[in-house]
Structure formats: C-alpha cells, structure tokens
Amino acid sequence: MKKHPGTIIMAPRVTEKGAVLSTQGAYVFNVSPKANKSEIAIAIKELYKVTPRMVRVVAVPRKVVATRGTNRKGKTVGGKKAYVFLKKGDVIELA
Numbered sequence: 001m002k003k004h005p006g007t008i009i010m011a012p013r014v015t016e017k018g019a020v021l022s023t024q025g026a027y028v029f030n031v032s033p034k035a036n037k038s039e040i041a042i043a044i045k046e047l048y049k050v051t052p053r054m055v056r057v058v059a060v061p062r063k064v065v066a067t068r069g070t071n072r073k074g075k076t077v078g079g080k081k082a083y084v085f086l087k088k089g090d091v092i093e094l095a
Contacts, residue, residue, distance in 0.1 A: 005043035008035045012094045031082045040082050048092045054085040
C-alpha cells in the first residue's frame with residue numbers, strides 16, 4: 001500500500017544549521033520514524049516537485065530533562081530527521 005507523502009514528511013526542521021545548509025542545497029525535515037530513504041525521496045519529489053540527489057537519515061534520541069521551576073524529570077520527543085540534498089540550482093521554498 002502506498003503511503004501518503006504528508007504522513008512521511010512531517011515538517012521542515014527550522015534551525016540555524018538548517019538555514020546554513022539550505023544555502024548549500026541541503027534541507028532538513030522531520031520525518032516519520034518508520035520511513036526509509038526511498039520513501040522520503042519519493043515524498044519530497046511529490047510534495048516539492050524536485051528530485052533529491054541524496055537522502056541521509058538520522059535518528060534523534062530521546063533525552064531526559066528537568067524542568068526549571070519544579071525540577072521534575074521529563075523526556076523530549078526524539079524521532080527521526082532527514083537531510084535531503086538537491087542538485088545544483090534546485091530550490092525548495094519553505095516559506
């Protein structure tokens with residue numbers, strides 16, 4: 001069964017590092033934890049109408065953190081992110 005691209009690519013990951021990489025033709029996205037590289041490439045092609053040259057996937061670990069005021073313990077979400085590299089001249093508009 002074919003997955004919908006919106007369930008694979010959850011959102012662009014807007015960070016300072018991502019902004020620097022976007023000037024070099026690489027974009028960072030939060031993706032589904034069950035998605036693989038080929039599914040991510042197909043979803044990018046359908047959503048943004050550009051062909052990825054390469055896709056790198058990184059697992060983001062959960063971290064134990066303490067709140068500032070009450071000093072309670074909690075965990076961050078974690079998940080998976082994908083670096084999508086495009087051919088020279090291709091651009092994804094994230095605005």
